Amino acid sequence: MIRKGLAGGSYKPLTPEAISRINETALRIIEEIGCEVNSDIALASLKEAGAIVDKEQRRVRLPREKSLELIGLAPSEVRLCGRDEKHDIQLGGNRVYTGTGGTALYIYEPDTELKRPATLDDLKKIARLVDKLDNIHLFLLPTYPNELPFEQVDINRFFAGLDNTTKHIMGGIYTLDGMEQVIKMAETVAGSAEALRERPIISMISCTISPLIIDGEYGDLLVAIARKGIPLVCPAEPLCGATSPITLAGNLVVQTVDSLMAIMLTQAVNPGTPVIFGSVATNTDLRDLKYIAGSVEMGLLNAAGAQMAQFYKLPFYATGGMTDSKVLDAQSGYESAITNLLCALAGANFIHDAAGLMEFAMTVCYEKYVIDNEILGMVMRAVEGIRVDDETLAFDLIKEVGPGGNFITAKHTRRFMRKEHYQPGLSNRDSREEWETEGKKNTWESAAETVRTILDGPASSLPDTVRQQILAEFKDIVA
Amino acid sequence: MPEDIINLIKENVIQGRVTQDDEGIEEGMVGQPGVTELIEEALESGENVSDIINQGLTASMEVVGKKFENEEYYIPDMLASAEAVGAAMEILSPHLASSGIKPKGKILIATVKGDLHEIGKNIVSILLRGAGYMVKDLGNDVEPQDIVKAVREEKPEFLGLSALLTSTMVYMGETIEALKENGLRDNVIIIVGGAPVSEEYAGSIGADAYGADGFQAVAVVEALSSSASDDK
Numbered sequence: 208m209i210r211k212g213l214a215g216g217s218y219k220p221l222t223p224e225a226i227s228r229i230n231e232t233a234l235r236i237i238e239e240i241g242c243e244v245n246s247d248i249a250l251a252s253l254k255e256a257g258a259i260v261d262k263e264q265r266r267v268r269l270p271r272e273k274s275l276e277l278i279g280l281a282p283s284e285v286r287l288c289g290r291d292e293k294h295d296i297q298l299g300g301n302r303v304y305t306g307t308g309g310t311a312l313y314i315y316e317p318d319t320e321l322k323r324p325a326t327l328d329d330l331k332k333i334a335r336l337v338d339k340l341d342n343i344h345l346f347l348l349p350t351y352p353n354e355l356p357f358e359q360v361d362i363n364r365f366f367a368g369l370d371n372t373t374k375h376i377m378g379g380i381y382t383l384d385g386m387e388q389v390i391k392m393a394e395t396v397a398g399s400a401e402a403l404r405e406r407p408i409i410s411m412i413s414c415t416i417s418p419l420i421i422d423g424e425y426g427d428l429l430v431a432i433a434r435k436g437i438p439l440v441c442p443a444e445p446l447c448g449a450t451s452p453i454t455l456a457g458n459l460v461v462q463t464v465d466s467l468m469a470i471m472l473t474q475a476v477n478p479g480t481p482v483i484f485g486s487v488a489t490n491t492d493l494r495d496l497k498y499i500a501g502s503v504e505m506g507l508l509n510a511a512g513a514q515m516a517q518f519y520k521l522p523f524y525a526t527g528g529m530t531d532s533k534v535l536d537a538q539s540g541y542e543s544a545i546t547n548l549l550c551a552l553a554g555a556n557f558i559h560d561a562a563g564l565m566e567f568a569m570t571v572c573y574e575k576y577v578i579d580n581e582i583l584g585m586v587m588r589a590v591e592g593i594r595v596d597d598e599t600l601a602f603d604l605i606k607e608v609g610p611g612g613n614f615i616t617a618k619h620t621r622r623f624m625r626k627e628h629y630q631p632g633l634s635n636r637d638s639r640e641e642w643e644t645e646g647k648k649n650t651w652e653s654a655a656e657t658v659r660t661i662l663d664g665p666a667s668s669l670p671d672t673v674r675q676q677i678l679a680e681f682k683d684i685v686a
Numbered sequence: 687m688p689e690d691i692i693n694l695i696k697e698n699v700i701q702g703r704v705t706q707d708d709e710g711i712e713e714g715m716v717g718q719p720g721v722t723e724l725i726e727e728a729l730e731s732g733e734n735v736s737d738i739i740n741q742g743l744t745a746s747m748e749v750v751g752k753k754f755e756n757e758e759y760y761i762p763d764m765l766a767s768a769e770a771v772g773a774a775m776e777i778l779s780p781h782l783a784s785s786g787i788k789p790k791g792k793i794l795i796a797t798v799k800g801d802l803h804e805i806g807k808n809i810v811s812i813l814l815r816g817a818g819y820m821v822k823d824l825g826n827d828v829e830p831q832d833i834v835k836a837v838r839e840e841k842p843e844f845l846g847l848s849a850l851l852t853s854t855m856v857y858m859g860e861t862i863e864a865l866k867e868n869g870l871r872d873n874v875i876i877i878v879g880g881a882p883v884s885e886e887y888a889g890s891i892g893a894d895a896y897g898a899d900g901f902q903a904v905a906v907v908e909a910l911s912s913s914a915s916d917d918k
Binding site for chain 1: 757802805899
């Protein structure tokens with residue numbers, strides 16, 4: 208059974224008072240300090256929506272009531288559709304989904320313990336792999352095709368996704384022109400422009416820059432995507448001690464301000480356009496200020512971010528599930544598990560980067576997708592919690608079996624055993640003797656077998672007529 | 687008690703305390719004189735300037751460096767200590783000539799055109815000041831022509847250029863070209879740095895040297911500076 212969209216929220220690192228204080232501080236920053244907006248169009252849009260603009264400094268401030276009004280325009284639920292309806296996702300409330308993330312530049316190969324530049328072919332293969340990994344619910348384009356010219360990257364990345372999995376495709380965008388091509392292509396796949404808005408099979412990401420900056424190019428992209436009415440994530444990436452205060456509360460304040468500013472911009476441009484509150488908040492290695500992807504603080508920050516998004520009634524894009532390890536070792540497992548688990552238990556709507564990523568988010572690994580798929584299966588089971596009612600308490604059954612009896616043959620056991628207990632797809636539960644006879648395989652070796660099986664199996668390609676139509680129209684696509 | 691005050695300066699550099707208002711690593715230091723107050727006091731009491739520099743400042747930065755290597759200190763600790771030394775050198779600079787100490791060279795530093803990333807460049811500036819250099823920071827997103835103008839006017843011994851993006855590091859090369867066109871290239875030693883930059887790339891755009899991080903930047907400057915060659 209596939210667990211997705213289950214309600215989290217049992218883990219709450221922030222008290223209601225803490226949430227209120229973070230909110231108050233964030234609104235005060237937006238009102239008193241403001242943000243620097245380096246995109247002309249973004250600056251003009253915010254001004255038109257009622258922001259107070261200091262043109263000289265490019266500083267934008269919003270009175271508290273104005274902020275709340277603009278935030279209130281954003282929808283509290285965002286639907287992300289798969290090419291196949293069974294993969295549809297409804298982000299909002301405290302329902303939890305998981306997905307891949309990126310954008311990594313390298314592929315790690317565990318058999319040689321080396322990494323190499325990622326290619327377009329890798330992106331296609333990872334899409335095929337994730338298509339069959341049930342605990343990963345959404346495909347966020349995870350790698351950058353190093354061999355392609357910059358202007359061909361957007362269309363090829365999204366085509367690689369759409370042509371290899373029927374799950375929803377989300378991705379970062381590099382150029383305005385690329386963004387327009389990608390939307391046109393998705394309209395062809397969906398059937399029409401309206402059909403794509405009705406069932407958005409793609410969504411896009413455009414970042415803000417912490418602390419307190421909307422960038423020129425990314426700001427232009429944010430505005431353009433919002434105008435197109437395509438679901439959009441605007442993540443902020445405050446790093447403790449570098450681009451935010453060292454304290455977790457200070458980081459959450461910066462994260463909240465930066466993400467809210469982008470959300471307000473999208474609502475100023477196109478009221479009601481589907482937008483997702485995004486967090487890539489984490490800390491740094493205090494020895495060299497390097498970005499850290501597998502820390503327990505990252506788990507705490509993104510779990511708390513989920514509470515903030517729930518407070519604003521905005522769908523949430525969290526970051527969790529990565530590791531800073533360079534190989535598939537114990538660190539790789541525990542860092543991915545802890546960060547994913549904290550986010551999921553807090554009810555983060557969409558945990559991105561939840562599978563495949565290692566080494567400061569620079570590298571992905573085929574085998575790690577399979578390993579993380581297992582972690583996510585266990586995490587989602589934890590989210591599901593424990594059902595307590597007459598049927599599960601089983602008084603009558605215990606009475607029937609009585610002292611010294613057993614439950615192996617009870618109908619009750621068969622009725623509940625698959626529902627109540629997560630069945631591992633990867634973890635090894637063999638006896639030592641069996642494990643030795645089977646070749647003493649460690650986790651990544653078993654995962655490598657799953658990768659081979661899936662990549663040798665059938666692909667979820669686009670219907671042939673649609674595929675031909677797209678290839679004829681977009682000559683830059685490397686099929 | 688001359689020895690005591692030098693020891694106090696040393697201790698406070700290690701604690702990263704610029705003024706009496708600063709906290710140290712240890713508790714309860716707020717209110718006690720920091721490095722700037724101690725330097726003033728040392729000058730008033732006629733302490734030898736070169737003793738202050740060598741035994742008070744340089745020796746303490748060596749201790750700080752060791753603590754960093756031993757993973758006892760983090761980057762913010764290093765920077766606080768370097769800032770304390772920078773502040774001390776500023777107070778001491780009018781007294782260098784009369785004490786027969788040759789001042790260390792002037793350094794211009796900038797993040798190049800199109801690039802807004804300044805954290806790395808700022809760290810390098812603080813560490814260079816901490817090593818006793820006079821650093822003028824031109825800011826970020828600096829046009830090649832503005833750098834040319836600054837080199838012409840300030841006549842620095844070194845120029846440091848920084849870029850964090852592969853898309854902006856090309857402007858380091860353009861800046862060097864602009865200096866050539868204005869006949870200023872050979873007046874200054876150019877050192878480049880930033881995440882996407884490498885030794886090889888530095889060579890390909892005609893820079894003199896490359897620093898992988900703040901500490902290496904200081905080491906490279908120390909090795910190439912004229913005061914270093916004088917000592918040989």
